Amino acid sequence: MQTIFNTIKDIAIKIDHAIKTEDLGYSDSSNSSGEDQLKLDVKSDHIIEEAFKDISLVKSLVSEEKEGVLELHENGKYTICYDPLDGSSLADVNLSVGSIFGIYEGELKGENLVASAYVVYGPRIELMTAVKGESPQHYRAQEGLFNFISKVSLNEKGKLNAPGGTQKNWCDYHKTFVDDLFAEGYRLRYSGGMVPDLHQILLKGGGIFSYPGTSDVPNGKLRQLFEVIPFAFIYEQAGGQAIDSKGKRLMDLVPKHPHDTSPCFFGSNYEIEALKEAYGVRS
């Protein structure tokens, strides 16, 4: 796994350089979810593909920016599902963006995810890695090298509330849940990039990030393989919880299609228990 994490470090430096130097405009293509692709999305995808091409451990790659599976090494062990540049539409307003990697062994489903990692491209480049049974590890790059900062764990209860989705399309009980947290003193922290938003909650001790199903997108917006499951793993390894709107662990998701989405809630224990209560799904 260290080989894969080291490759992600190299990728992060290259993507950061591309963000800082390349054209921020749109390409003339769209991804398999029908979203217009930025030139940076395409470039980041290419950087990742090139970096993993020669790593024999990697059996195949599945990109959020592409349809289908790219087979690399027949005898490889892992399939890496990745979102090359999540939140890329924020790059032109100079907000933080990120890359997300889910490393799966066998069939592509939550229970087969064995490790995950994400990179935040902000004022500095930061990396979080997680493997089973250990707290996630936080790194920060300095002069092209990643220094280990600390292991990360969530408090039982936090102070931050990051509520995603179009508010006018929230159901009543979701709106009540969000309002109740604010009435309890929670602070709004939502940039519109899931990587920096979830990163902030992890590093500031806790809170909740939600992207619910709404009347316009009943299954939410965030993709299971590339976004939801990798972050669910990191939140669970940090001592928090990650569930869907029925109270099921996101790690139990079995996507039918690589680009399937799911409503998702990531947080520390207090907020997730409050959410289960509000949704009437407490076990």
Ligand code: FDP
């Ligand atoms: P984006 O479409 O800009 O790539 O991955 C989807 C995502 O960003 C997440 O990073 C972010 O949390 C979410 O969409 C934001 O969606 P809303 O604009 O609907 O809040």
